[in-house]
Amino acid sequence: MMRFILPFVIFIVLAGFLYVGLNLDPHEVPSPLVGKPAPAFTLPQLHEPSKTFSPQDMKGKVWLLNVWASWCVSCKEEHPILVELARKNIVPVYGLDYKDKRADALATLREGGDPYVMSASDTEGRIGIDYGVYGVPETYVIDKQGIIQYKQIGPITHQNLREKILPLVVELEKKP
Amino acid sequence: MKRLFVLLLCLMPLFAYAGEAKDIAADPVLEKRMIGLAEKLRCLVCQNESLASSHAELAEDLRREVREQMSKGKNDQEIIDYLVSKYGDFVLYEPPVKSYTLLLWFGPFALLLVAGGTLFFQLRKRRQSVPEATLTVEAQQRAAALLNNEKDI
Numbered sequence: 202m203m204r205f206i207l208p209f210v211i212f213i214v215l216a217g218f219l220y221v222g223l224n225l226d227p228h229e230v231p232s233p234l235v236g237k238p239a240p241a242f243t244l245p246q247l248h249e250p251s252k253t254f255s256p257q258d259m260k261g262k263v264w265l266l267n268v269w270a271s272w273c274v275s276c277k278e279e280h281p282i283l284v285e286l287a288r289k290n291i292v293p294v295y296g297l298d299y300k301d302k303r304a305d306a307l308a309t310l311r312e313g314g315d316p317y318v319m320s321a322s323d324t325e326g327r328i329g330i331d332y333g334v335y336g337v338p339e340t341y342v343i344d345k346q347g348i349i350q351y352k353q354i355g356p357i358t359h360q361n362l363r364e365k366i367l368p369l370v371v372e373l374e375k376k377p
Numbered sequence: 378m379k380r381l382f383v384l385l386l387c388l389m390p391l392f393a394y395a396g397e398a399k400d401i402a403a404d405p406v407l408e409k410r411m412i413g414l415a416e417k418l419r420c421l422v423c424q425n426e427s428l429a430s431s432h433a434e435l436a437e438d439l440r441r442e443v444r445e446q447m448s449k450g451k452n453d454q455e456i457i458d459y460l461v462s463k464y465g466d467f468v469l470y471e472p473p474v475k476s477y478t479l480l481l482w483f484g485p486f487a488l489l490l491v492a493g494g495t496l497f498f499q500l501r502k503r504r505q506s507v508p509e510a511t512l513t514v515e516a517q518q519r520a521a522a523l524l525n526n527e528k529d530i
Contacts, residue, residue, distance in 0.1 A: 233465040300434070326438045333463035335421035335435055 232333055232352040239266070239343050240331040247298050247306055247320035254295070254321040256347060263373045265294045265366075266341040267317070267357075268329065271305040273337040279356035280313045286362065287316035292370045296320030299329050299337050342366060344373045404448070411444050414453050418443075418460065419470050427470060 234240075239256045246252045256266070267283060269276045287294055296317035298306045303322060310320075323329055332341070342351040351369055353361065415429035420436045428436050428443075439460070446456045460468050472478045512520070 233462060300438075326435075327442075330438060330442050330463065333465075335464065 232349075232354075234333050234341075234349050235352055237349060238347050239341065239349050240328070242321075242323075242328045242331065244297075244321035244323055244328060247296070247303065247310075247322050250303070250322065254319055256343065259295070259343065260347055261345050263292060263345060263370055264343055265292055265370075266297055266332075266343060267294055268297045268299050268332070268334050268337050268339045268341075269320075270299045270301040270337050271309040272301065273299075275356045276338045277313070279338050279358075280316070282357055282359060282362065283316035284314040287318075291367065293318045297328065297332075298322050299334060300324065300326040340366075342369055342373070345376065407444065407447055410453075411440060411447060414443060414447075414456065415440055417470050418457075419468050421464060421468065 241255065241257055243253045243255045246254050269279075283294060286292070294316050296319070298320045300323065303324075306320070306322070310317075321328075326334075332339075336354065338356055340353040340357055341349050342353075344350050350373060351366065353366065357366065412429050416427050418428040418439070420426045420428050420431035420433055420439075422433045422435050423431050426433075426436075428439055443456055443460075446459065451459075457469070466472055466475075472481060474482050
């Protein structure tokens with residue numbers, strides 16, 4: 202009897218592992234930045250390059266930093282959701298325009314609407330590296346102390362906005 | 378006049394010389410060091426490619442970052458620590474020995490140990506269960522006769 206049970210058990214365990222493996226996304230790299238202060242930077246603003254933006258200016262507010270680019274296809278998917286979010290005025294969304302040409306970026310915002318309070322231009326992608334960006338879009342939820350509380354890799358969907366991001370924002374708003 | 382023209386024509390290729398795009402890689406020693414380090418790092422956007430061999434844009438940016446940090450005098454470990462702090466252990470090709478990678482590092486040895494142990498005990502058990510062959514006198518004589526016979530052939 203044992204002769205049949207043992208291989209069967211091994212098969213089940215192996216199949217279990219493979220099944221779980223099927224549903225894992227190898228592109229998803231857990232970010233070590235969650236729980237750490239958002240890296241500081243000073244970048245020119247997209248609309249007015251003579252002015253700058255720093256995350257340090259955002260101390261005391263809960264905000265979203267959305268990394269996007271005009272060349273990024275899945276950003277287009279996410280864009281209307283961000284526009285809708287911005288209209289609701291729940292949480293300010295700031296953009297980091299990653300490795301983009303200014304004219305292209307401005308055109309994208311003209312066409313699809315501009316959900317950002319402000320976008321900063323990371324033309325060379327250096328700040329992206331500081332934030333551990335490896336695929337656009339990525340979104341960081343940053344708390345009042347300037348600590349990254351959550352990182353969304355890939356486009357924001359209605360579902361994870363409703364289930365993850367917005368509840369987190371509400372919770373963070375309550376904290377000092 | 379014609380000769381001068383031919384001479385000029387022969388000199389043409391010299392002017393056509395185009396230098397490769399110069400970046401900070403001007404220093405070959407540093408470049409070699411950078412490539413050496415980049416071979417130990419994983420390109421994040423391309424599965425299973427090292428940072429040294431990848432042509433992805435992010436890989437190029439990361440190589441630039443490594444190069445710059447090297448020319449600032451940072452040592453390899455400091456650069457690795459920087460990248461790990463941004464991208465996590467995933468950026469390393471060789472995962473560090475940590476509590477959650479113990480299975481990865483020592484699992485194969487554990488399996489080998491279990492398999493070897495099972496084999497050892499099975500063999501020992503079998504040796505014990507197979508009875509020592511005891512032959513009757515008669516059988517021994519027959520065997521000897523057969524063996525002798527064979528010799529004669």
